[in-house]
Amino acid sequence: MATNDGAEARKEIFRTTGILAGLTAFEFLLAGIKGSIPGWTGLSEETVRLLVLVTFVVLTIFKAFYIVAYFMHLKHEVRRLAFTIVLPFLFIIWLIIGLLSEGGYYGKSTKQMSVRSVNHVESSIA
Amino acid sequence: MSDVSVDPKALVEGERPAFNASYGKLMMWFFLVSDAFTFSALLITYGSLRVRTVAEGFSWANPEKVFTHTPILYDVFHIEAPLVFVGLMTFILILSSVTMVLAVEAGHRKSQREVSKWVAYTIVGGIAFLSCQAYEWYHFIEGSHHGAYMLEAGALDGMNVPGVKQGAAVKVFPVKDAAGEVVELRLTSGVPIQNKAVAQKLIANAEHTEGGANLRANEYGPPAFADLFFFVTGFHGTHVASGVLLLIILQVNVNKGTYERRGHYEMTEKIGLYWHFVDLVWVFVFTFFYLV
Secondary structure (H helix, E strand, O other): OOOHHHHHHHHHHHHHHHHHHHHHHHHHHHHHOOOHHHHHHHHHHHHHHHHHHHHHHHHHHHHHHHHHHHHOHHHHHHHHHHHHOOOOHHHHHHHHHHHHHHHHHHHHHHHHHHHHHHHHHHHHOO | OOOOOOOHHHHOOOOOOOHHHHHHHHHHHHHHHHHHHHHHHHHHHHHHHHHHHOOOOEEEOOOOOOOOOOOOOOOOOOOOOOOOHHHHHHHHHHHHHHHHHHHHHHHOOHHHHHHHHHHHHHHHHHHHHHHHHHHHHHHHOOOOOOOOOEEOOOEEEEEEEEOOOOOOOOOOEEEEOOOEEEEEEEOOOOOOOOOOHHHHHHOOOEEEEEEOEEEOEOOOOOOOHHHHHHHHHHHHHHHHHHHHHHHHHHHHHHHHOOHHOOOOOOOHHHHHHHHHHHHHHHHHHHHHHHHO
16 A cells, blocks of 8 residues: 555556557557558558457457556556456456357347248248 | 465455456456457447448448547647547546556555555546547537538438428438449438439439438448447447546545545456456447548
């Protein structure tokens, strides 16, 4: 607890601010130039899209870590509390995997169904 | 117990704190975990519906083409600047988070004057963010001047479209597929015209008109996009608004000397946790709604 040492705590706050602002500025820049990356590097559009997506997600997790660890002081709490709070989010990771793949599956199946029903209607007319 | 982050005065006398944190702080953390689950569910719903819509063959909305309005730049010079305003909103929220954590730090030193100052800045930041959101919602709902089509009077006659009277001139929103071709039309009421050939024939000679968005149809893409935009940013905005309310109560109490009498400024820490959480959620909303 930095009761009597406010200068040290403020230094940490400004360092964290710098990191958060820097990461956000980088994300913003990346969003601005992502359309031109395939032209510069010769990579396929699909690859660039995936790389940019992964970069965004990783940077977001970094930012979340800095906010939770330093702004919310979780790094300075006892470790048991930190684990109690962070570990339940393993379920969220599972939910992400589960629902994204389910969404894709459902989308594909309804697409096929609509094609089939159109064919069915046409054949019944004929 | 040098690393104990709890003020002994915030405890019931003789109590040994679980996790070395006071009851109030611990409960705030647990509330935030449950709230984070709610936001996770909303954002995962967004992902799931987006993946589904793309798998069905529609194109999802492109945020760079949706969020292009910036005050002054757009209103005075009519320049469309993708994502600039959202970037500004993000910085406002990060800065208000910084002033909040400075207030918490001042609270550790029991400096009434400094806590009051930093909390005031945080309130200003929160209100600025809410105002930005109001501007953004306004332009999202209002849409662009050429986002939709106005069908000629009677264009839908004989097609048996629910809710459309004979000879009515109707506004329709185009829904596109991955290749950018119009495959479906939606009335403002959300009723779809799901035949690609008919849809393209209808809009071939139609004039462009004011677009926009409601919960049933929008000019940006599939209806689910606007639904989720309203729900997720609205839910986040509600959190910001209640955060501002909490901060105002905190400000009043700080100025009245309540925490001076109580001997500790733990309330600043608890409200600070909530405020940082709101910032944390925005970090995710920013990435998944505006960047990806």
